[in-house]
Amino acid sequence: xxxxxxxxxxxxxxxxxxxxxxxxxxxxxxxxxxxxxxxxxxxxxxxxxxxxxxxxxxxxxxxxxxxxxxxxxxxxxxxxxxxxxxxxxxxxxxxxxxxxxxxxxxxxxxxxxxxxxxxxxxxxxxxxxxxxxxxxxxxxxxxxxxxxxxxxxxxxxxxxxxxxxxxxxxxxxxxxxxxxxxxxxxxxxxxxxxxxxxxxxxxxxxxxxxxxxxxxxxxxxxxxxxxxxxxxxxxxxxxxxxxxxxxxxxxxxxxxxxxxxxxxxxxxxxxxxxxx
Numbered sequence: 001x002x003x004x005x006x007x008x009x010x011x012x013x014x015x016x017x018x019x020x021x022x023x024x025x026x027x028x029x030x031x032x033x034x035x036x037x038x039x040x041x042x043x044x045x046x047x048x049x050x051x052x053x054x055x056x057x058x059x060x061x062x063x064x065x066x067x068x069x070x071x072x073x074x075x076x077x078x079x080x081x082x083x084x085x086x087x088x089x090x091x092x093x094x095x096x097x098x099x100x101x102x103x104x105x106x107x108x109x110x111x112x113x114x115x116x117x118x119x120x121x122x123x124x125x126x127x128x129x130x131x132x133x134x135x136x137x138x139x140x141x142x143x144x145x146x147x148x149x150x151x152x153x154x155x156x157x158x159x160x161x162x163x164x165x166x167x168x169x170x171x172x173x174x175x176x177x178x179x180x181x182x183x184x185x186x187x188x189x190x191x192x193x194x195x196x197x198x199x200x201x202x203x204x205x206x207x208x209x210x211x212x213x214x215x216x217x218x219x220x221x222x223x224x225x226x227x228x229x230x231x232x233x234x235x236x237x238x239x240x241x242x243x244x245x246x247x248x249x250x251x252x253x254x255x256x257x258x259x260x261x262x263x264x265x266x267x268x269x270x271x272x273x274x275x276x
Contacts, residue, residue: 001034003015006235007232012034013041013043013044017030019056020048020052023059035244035246039246046241048242050072053075054075054077056268063270063271064271069081077269078267079268081266082264083262083263084264085259085261091256093161095253095254096202098200098251099203099247101269102200102203103180103203105274106274110244110245110270111244112243113267114241114267115238115239115240116266117264118239119263122257123237124234124235125235127232128226128228129250130196133196136231137197145185148208149182149183149184149185150185150204151180152183153181153205155175183275184275185207186198192249196249199219206219247269248272
């Protein structure tokens with residue numbers, strides 16, 4: 001197994017691995033080591049069947065279904081992320097930087113995304129290292145943030161879907177099951193010990209203990225700081241490309257510049273721990 005760094009800070013392409021074959025202990029150990037080192041890793045030419053996709057995820061922890069999206073029949077945990085102009089006249093709604101499902105008490109450890117249908121151009125995804133973003137803060141700002149908590153809210157992140165015709169009825173169960181949650185503004189990675197900023201524009205609504213104006217100003221600063229180009233990488237998808245990112249320590253953003261072309265991705269998220 002060989003890792004080709006995509007940037008100096010984050011991301012690497014993995015060579016000489018076939019994810020459609022049985023995953024040996026050595027293969028899984030290499031993937032885990034690469035994920036901890038590079039925070040997001042990429043594989044090319046991996047024609048995954050749903051069973052392969054699930055097996056890879058289960059090697060790292062129980063898959064966590066997402067009730068707001070459709071799934072592959074027989075594979076509840078395998079979410080379909082599709083934008084098809086033959087089905088919908090609306091472009092993709094989620095195009096902001098975010099960390100997956102931080103509205104949960106135990107947000108995902110990671111996500112594994114498989115490209116099934118790719119537009120002829122555009123449709124890249126970007127990632128940013130939240131550990132590198134934290135390290136680049138001044139010691140005074142790091143210390144100020146360490147004891148702060150922030151609120152993460154499903155309803156805020158899916159407000160556009162909720163406002164669409166029939167959206168509130170379709171997502172009623174998700175709203176009821178996911179009240180606003182409180183997480184630390186800075187979390188410590190449970191395996192590497194790295195500290196990372198843990199807020200995101202999609203789901204974070206405010207910082208506890210600050211006035212709304214203070215919270216808005218601080219979050220605006222952090223959101224801009226976290227996507228400093230030197231902390232990021234950008235991946236050009238091909239059919240059967242796979243991305244596996246550490247959701248505890250990264251931010252990502254789909255680049256929705258391909259509409260009205262057709263794009264279909266399939267994703268599994270892996271259950272994580274309570275941020276601390």
